[in-house]
Amino acid sequence: MTSHSALVSAPSITALCAASASHVAIEAVLETGSTNADLLARLSDLGTLPGPLLRIADQQSAGRGRAGRSWLSTPGAALMFSLAWRFKGPLHRMTGLPMAVGVALAETIIGLGVPVQIKWPNDLLRDGDKLAGILVETCVDKTDGAIWAVIGTGINLLMPDALEQQIGRSVAAAPWLAQMDRNALVAALLSRLAAVLSEFDDTGFAPFAERWNALHAWHGREVVLLDDGQVRQQGRAVGVDAIGRLLLATPGGLVEVLSGDVSLRLSPDTPTGDTACS
Numbered sequence: 649m650t651s652h653s654a655l656v657s658a659p660s661i662t663a664l665c666a667a668s669a670s671h672v673a674i675e676a677v678l679e680t681g682s683t684n685a686d687l688l689a690r691l692s693d694l695g696t697l698p699g700p701l702l703r704i705a706d707q708q709s710a711g712r713g714r715a716g717r718s719w720l721s722t723p724g725a726a727l728m729f730s731l732a733w734r735f736k737g738p739l740h741r742m743t744g745l746p747m748a749v750g751v752a753l754a755e756t757i758i759g760l761g762v763p764v765q766i767k768w769p770n771d772l773l774r775d776g777d778k779l780a781g782i783l784v785e786t787c788v789d790k791t792d793g794a795i796w797a798v799i800g801t802g803i804n805l806l807m808p809d810a811l812e813q814q815i816g817r818s819v820a821a822a823p824w825l826a827q828m829d830r831n832a833l834v835a836a837l838l839s840r841l842a843a844v845l846s847e848f849d850d851t852g853f854a855p856f857a858e859r860w861n862a863l864h865a866w867h868g869r870e871v872v873l874l875d876d877g878q879v880r881q882q883g884r885a886v887g888v889d890a891i892g893r894l895l896l897a898t899p900g901g902l903v904e905v906l907s908g909d910v911s912l913r914l915s916p917d918t919p920t921g922d923t924a925c926s
């Protein structure tokens with residue numbers, strides 16, 4: 649029987665996956681520090697992996713976000729997994745990967761009945777609050793110089809009050825997804841993700857730009873870019889370009905922003921009633 653907190657089963661996920669993900673090895677554990685850290689350590693130790701590998705945990709004691717930030721969860725309340733995937737490169741193409749992953753996950757979640765949008769570069773928002781975070785970390789295959797990306801995802805299924813207080817901001821959850829069979833949910837996400845990653849490896853981000861822009865949460869809104877708490881850039885968010893850079897309309901013209909470690913916020917003096925959702 650599957651309950652909300654039950655550990656998923658790797659063979660069940662495999663059995664439910666589409667052909668796009670049939671070659672992905674899956675390991676499920678009850679708890680770990682960080683599934684991203686686990687896979688990166690494995691790649692560092694072994695130099696390579698025999699193929700794509702998904703590692704999923706019921707609970708992470710040291711979940712990671714970008715730039716050393718934390719991803720917080722309680723057992724069974726979130727879906728947390730990391731996928732190690734090998735890319736041909738070139739390295740500069742990888743800048744668009746976090747946004748392509750955002751498209752894959754957003755489209756899957758929408759298809760399952762939960763409306764979400766993407767905040768650049770790749771947070772998934774539900775009604776303006778963060779439902780899911782994505783962390784992409786890369787390393788080089790020591791055997792042949794190809795690129796491994798470890799793609800970590802945390803999706804809030806339930807959000808206990810105590811956890812929201814600990815996070816310290818209003819966050820979203822998707823109880824509708826929490827009612828689904830966990831194995832089927834993971835299989836749906838992994839199948840779409842694998843299809844997108846294969847396509848991305850051949851084409852880069854360009855074919856995904858239009859899809860990302862159709863899901864853009866803050867399209868047309870005044871935003872600020874924060875770098876280490878300091879406002880680095882300000883303008884109107886108009887979407888992403890063919891390599892995944894955020895385009896900001898500023899008085900000085902269009903500015904392209906590479907994701908790096910900057911954080912995007914709505915400009916404090918933006919009226920809240922004019923959310924332009926595409």
Ligand code: ATP
Nearest residue numbers: 713714717718719720771778781782815819911912
């Ligand atoms: P931000 O969300 O602040 O713009 P970011 O996109 O870099 O930054 P991530 O690295 O994806 O964020 O995630 C880390 C941040 O997410 C933390 O700083 C915290 O504010 C928030 N957070 C942590 N746990 C959760 C959670 N379970 N649900 C939603 N948000 C969370």
